[in-house]
Amino acid sequence: MNQFETYVLLLCVIVFVGMLTRRVPAPPALLIVIAGMLFSFVPDFPPVNLDPQLVFTIFLPLLVYEATAYTSWPDIKFNRRSISLLSIGHVIFITVLVAIAAHQVIPGITWPLAFVLGSIISPPDDVAIFAIAEKVRFPQRILTILTGEGLLNDATALILFRFSLIAVLTNQFSLLQAVSDFFAILVCETLYGFVLGHLLGQIRTKLHEPMLQMLLSIVTPFLAYLPAEHLGGSGVLAVVVTGLVITHVYAERFMPEARLLWSSVWKTIGFTLQSILFLLVGLNLRSTLNNITSIPTRDLMLYSIVITAVVIAGRFIWVYPSAYLPGLLFPSIRKQDPHPPWQYPFVISWAGMRGGISLAAALAIPHMMIVNTQGKEDIRAIIIFLVFCVIIATLLLQGLTLPWLMRVLGVDKMGQKEADSDHVNQLTAKADMADAALNWLYDYKQSIKDDPDTFEHVELQIMEYQRLKKQLSKMIMNHDQAWLSKVYDTSPTIFIFTQLIEVERETLMRLWRERKISFKVKNKLLEQLDLRYKHFSG
Incomplete structure (x- = not known):
């Protein structure tokens, strides 16, 4: 061989x-x-x-x-x-x-x-x-x-x-x-x-x-x-x-x-x-x-x-x-x-x-x-x-005793508390990103009043982001993990969609640079944005 x-x-x-x-x-x-x-x-x-x-x-x-x-x-x-x-x-x-x-x-x-x-x-x-x-x-x-x-x-x-x-x-x-x-x-x-x-x-x-x-x-x-x-x-x-x-x-x-x-x-x-x-x-x-x-x-x-x-x-x-x-x-x-x-x-x-x-x-x-x-x-x-x-x-x-030792010492509970905090920060960052996207949509909506087709897409997007923001607010209060399985179901024009992704990405990077979210949370949310982009473009 x-x-x-x-x-x-x-x-x-x-x-x-x-x-x-x-x-x-x-x-x-x-x-x-x-x-x-x-x-x-x-x-x-x-x-x-x-x-x-x-x-x-x-x-x-x-x-x-x-x-x-x-x-x-x-x-x-x-x-x-x-x-x-x-x-x-x-x-x-x-x-x-x-x-x-x-x-x-x-x-x-x-x-x-x-x-x-x-x-x-x-x-x-x-x-x-x-x-x-x-x-x-x-x-x-x-x-x-x-x-x-x-x-x-x-x-x-x-x-x-x-x-x-x-x-x-x-x-x-x-x-x-x-x-x-x-x-x-x-x-x-x-x-x-x-x-x-x-x-x-x-x-x-x-x-x-x-x-x-x-x-x-x-x-x-x-x-x-x-x-x-x-x-x-x-x-x-x-x-x-x-x-x-x-x-x-x-x-x-x-x-x-x-x-x-x-x-x-x-x-x-x-x-x-x-x-x-x-x-x-x-x-x-x-x-x-x-x-x-x-x-x-x-x-x-x-x-x-x-x-x-x-x-x-x-x-x-x-x-x-x-x-x-x-x-x-x-x-x-x-x-x-x-x-x-x-x-x-x-x-x-x-x-x-x-x-x-x-x-x-x-x-x-x-x-x-x-x-x-x-x-x-x-x-x-x-x-x-x-x-x-x-x-x-x-x-x-x-290696085999370390997990048991962490449970005995209570270190795993400390890690779990941090994970819970990261989860809340992730939801909060997601809500901030949705706010930024909504603000962009409101401004863009004023400039396309004469374009009925695009105007309709913007309205649908506003409704989607308002629904998402409402869900996120509820999840932050309930600390519900179910949001991880949520998938965007949107079909805007390429321009609107890519601009929204960019607005959310910039907001996410600003939150990370200001140390409001951890590196792990930033990576998770950036990956979700990438997946949305891939789902739309593919």
């Missing part, structure tokens, strides 16, 4: 597992990991290895770029301190902590190799967070912090990983050079992503063919990632900045058909890549175990328990002080951003699941560099095994 046929088989496995687990409360992506582990021991199941090059050059840019579409830049900006402390400070802290533990516990592992291990398993995986968020209502601030961390921590970890590999290969390391290179990479990738985002955004606003828009959209993460990666950077930060610029500066100016196509295609791409990555993690269980048969089981268990415990406990050690110390030390910070409930740092600490990116990094360690008194492969095999253990332990232990 060739590689293409193997991946077709993997997609079939994902569909099959998804059908079986539709009604299971656990996130499907985590169950796919379990399915992969089980399939890895099926005698006739073809062996599938996780190709690091495939993950880094294809999966990672696409997944990161797809995630930026659902990330609010104003929210990230407001939570920039927490996100920076996690995506940079936490990654460095865990790297050092794991390196110390590995050097003390594992015989034959040098300091550079210990730092390689630490950098590999230091970043939590945003893909795992998204899988959990599909089943659980996170409070928006927790989700924003975890999403922002997941978008940016891979850049920090991959840079540290590269520095550690260089130290292993050359037996030389300069802290000053590493720090200067680190910040140079961050600045250069940010500038590159900013310029590329504006350039591609301008091009896409001039493309009037949805298919060409979609093609350029798919190429965009690679245009951001590959040049930065080839020049010695991580490439991840360039993708993040490019995606955020396009999403928040240009997306509302794209053609409605392009936005609808973009949304549906990228959701499919994201789900498919996430599922394949989780499945490949599980399928690597057998090959991982086969590479460490010469190492005593008791030693392997000791190593894996210690490293996993350090990773989980280390996150708590970092998160709680970083959540409260800045406010305690600087009253101005506390005044602007009051201390969060104690449950928030707890959930953020427990949500540190690792994923396929870490395993790909471990598999990318060159064979030639692993040399010790026991041979060339022992230490490399141990590193891969430990990374695999941390991934599985955090995904299954933390």
